[in-house]
Amino acid sequence: MDTTLQDPLVGQVLDGRYRVEARIAVGGMATVYRAVDTRLDRVLALKVMHQSLASDAAFVDRFIREAKSVARLAHANVVAVYDQGTDGDHVYLAMEYVAGCTLRDVLRRRGALHPRAALDILEPVLAALGAAHRAGFVHRDMKPENVLIGDDGRVKVADFGLVRAVDTNTSASTGAVLGTVSYLAPEQIEHGTADTRADVYACGVVLYEMLTGAKPHAGSTPAQVLYQHLNEDVPPPSAIAPEVAPELDALVASATARTLDARPADAVALLGAARAVRDALTDAQLDAVPPQAKEDTSDGAENRTTVIPRPAAAVDDQEALNHTSRLELPPEPPRRERPDRRGRFRMPRRGIVTIVAAVLLLIGLGVGIWYISVGQFxxxxxxxxxxxxxxxxxxxxxxxxxxxxxxxxxxxxxxxxxxxxxxxxxxxxxxxxxxxxQGPPRAEVPNVVGMPLADAKRKIADQGLTVGTVTRRFSSETAQGSVLSTSPGAGSVRRPETSVSIVVSKGEPVDVPDVVGDSVAEARSALEDEGFKVKIAERQVYSEEDKGSVAAQSPSADGQGAKGDTVTLTLSKGRQMIEVPDVTGLKVDEATSQLEEAGFEVKVDKALLFPGDTVKDQSVDAGDKAPKGSTITITLSGGVF
Incomplete structure (x- = not known):
């Protein structure tokens, strides 16, 4: 039975613009309908908030604010938000209509996917999330139900930015909660916080599920699943799908690390890692069939389970056409028929001709209408x-x-x-x-060796690639600031947005002169003569050097640098003066210990004959100050010297 017939919104026009045609799905916060924008004459999906939530003014305000923000997120792999409005008690979103199926539908039908298919789905999902992360959005509820796969093969991510408005207002059954908590990052559970790395964690769980056909943490209650998220690592997919390559195990482990800092920083970083894994795998590894995979008996896109079901035709097209082609003639007035010689009535010849002509007219008219309407198409x-x-x-x-x-x-x-x-x-x-x-888009790494760094970055970006890490190395052959090499090398073909690492020349190495002990002026002159820049540290230190002279330098004198590098100088505050403790009358060991703890060196002066072990005198009187590290001589009592 068509349940949409029982929905009071079906058939209505919201906001004088959106004609609701059929109900698609019911969720925890809203019902989704297929509708027609009568102003622009296009089909779209209409998400209407449940009236129990629409009565909460704070929730509605947050819902509208999030919708406006997400509407500015334009990406080919994101379900677009066209409009938002209210009509009486109905608060709605007008969104892009996607005909196809969800990733959840695919997993139910297929069980598990071979790695190539899993990466084919994961990469556009990460591209969508990456665009959102760079725009300041966090999805917070990534799961297979929010990944749509269109009949044209496009992958799109739904419900961007709306999760924040749902977290504290959506009630669900235990089963629904369990389906959501399976993708929550540990920090979401423990602290209630979510940044870009929470989406990375969820994508790692989704990848695990695509490769194995199962969720990594199982339990009969949400609490059991939450406990496992907090206390157990996601197992490697190869533990239950041995055909999965070690590189994919490592990718899942990186994305689902329980420690935040161990995960990729955002979806862009995870996308780069996923593409690197794809490039590293052989065709046999990419096409390995997992044991959990089921045979897909569907026949192409026409038999797919659809996210937005196609409406069934009420009347067969040909039958409707036939009805159109039938013409009703007005009845003729009754006429008297003459009997024939045998007493039977016979139809006049003119009447027969008229009927035949009318039949031929109807046939010709029907054929003409058929050809104009259908026959030529x-x-x-x-x-x-x-x-x-x-x-x-x-x-x-x-x-x-x-x-x-x-x-x-x-x-x-x-x-x-x-x-x-x-x-x-x-x-x-x-x-x-x-x-x-034509397959995945490809980009060739340009030859930028010898170019200034800025020009090299621009040329790499023009090819659709991204600049990765930039490291510097001494070179006596390549000018300072110019590119020495790239990785991958020039001519390599990679996917767009692949990171290209650059090594830049620091020029010929220069020995750093030793300026410790010099005055600031002398040190500056010596360093600048070698091509270095000089920076004076704000903090000064006590040292053996004279006050105001250089106490330390970084880099040190035994190192090398490049012209233009900065050498930081730390100035001396002179020697630190410390009060000398009174050690007369103490045993030699105790006196030595007290002086060394105070920061002094100790020299013991003993008698030549019959030396004692008690301090009779000290070279600096108690209470006076002496430089830290200086030597205090203690004289012991005893016999003849």
């Missing part, structure tokens, strides 16, 4: 994920011309069809344009 057959040759043959067999447009795709393999225009099931007169995948 052909229904586009489904060609999604077929090879270019297969798609062209299928379209040609249907009597259609084919135009081919090549596009890059992170999801659809090279040579297969991404989509068609018009789409499958639509009627077209003569030609169809198909979009064929």
């Amino acid at each position: 052909t229904e586009v057959p489904p060609v999604l994920r077929k090879t270019q040759a297969e798609a062209e043959k299928k379209l040609h067999d249907a009597g259609l011309d084919v135009k081919v447009v090549n596009e890059f795709s992170d999801v659809v393999p090279k040579g297969q069809v991404i989509g068609s225009k018009p789409g499958p099931g639509e009627r077209v007169r003569d030609s169809v344009t198909i979009r064929v995948s």
Whole structure:
């Protein structure tokens, strides 16, 4: 039974603009409908908040504020937010309509995915999250239910930014809670905080689930799952799916580290790591079939479980056309018929001709209407994920011309069809344009050796790559500030946004002169003559050097630097003066211990004959001050010297 017929909103027009056509799904905070924007004549998804939440003014304000922020997040892999408004008791969001299935649907149907498919889904998810993280958003509720896979193969992330408004207001059954807590990071559980690394943790759990078909932490209650998140590491996928490569185990372990600092900083960093893992794996490792995988019996996109179900046609198209082509003629007035010679009545010849003419007119009119409405159009057959040759043959067999447009795709393999225009099931007169995948986009690392660093960075960015770590090394052959090498090297082909590390020349090494003990002027002159810059540290120290002279330098005199490097000088406050303790009358060991603890060196003067062990005199009187580290001589009582 169609449950949408029982929904009072179906058939209504919200805000004088959005006509609600069918209910799609019901969640903890809202119901989602398929609707038509009557102003722009487009299909969209309408998310209407439950009235129990709509009555909470604070919640509604936060909901609206989040929606406005997320609407500014424009990314190909993010479900777009078009509009937000209220109509009476109804608070709604107008969002992009995505026909396809959720990752949860795929996992239910397939059990587990081979690594190539898992990475094909993970990478656009991370691209979407990376754009959000760089814009200051944290998703906070990443899970397979929020990953949509369109019929055209595109992957999109839903419900950006709205989780913050849901956290304290959404009630759910135990099962629903358990489904959500499976992806919570330890810090979300323990402290209630979430930054970009919480999304990274959730993506690691999702990757584990794609590779194994199971969640890493299981339990009959949410509390059991939460305890495992806090106290147990996510196990390696290969523990239950031995075909999983060690590199993928390491990727999952990095993303799901319980310690925040051990995880990648955000989705951009995790995306780079995922692409590096893909590049490191062989085709056999990428296409390894996990034991948990189920056979997919669906026949292409037309049989997919859809996130937004297609409406069933109320009347067959041909039947509707036939009804259209029927014409009703007004009844003729009754006429008397003459009997024939045998006493039977016969129809006049003119009446027979009239009927035949009317029938022929109806047939001709029906054929004309059929041709104008349907006969000159052909229904586009489904060609999604077929090879270019297969798609062209299928379209040609249907009597259609084919135009081919090549596009890059992170999801659809090279040579297969991404989509068609018009789409499958639509009627077209003569030609169809198909979009064929060229595979993932690729970028070539440019040759920037010898270029100034700024120019090299610009050239790398122009190729669609990102600049990674920049390190510096001495070189007597390459000018200071110019590029020595890159990794990957020039000519290497990588995916866009791959990080390219750069090594920059520090020029020829220069020995750092020893200026400790020199005056500031002398030290500055000696260092600047060698091409160094000089910085005077704010903090001064006690030292053996004269007050105001250089007590220490960094880097030290036994090191090397490059011209233009800065040498930091620490100035001396002179020797520290310390009060001398009174040790006369003490045993020699105790006197020595007290003086050394005070910071002095100790010299013991003993008698030549019959030396005693008690201090008779000390070289600096008690209570006077002496430089720290200076020597105090103590004289012991005894016999003849």
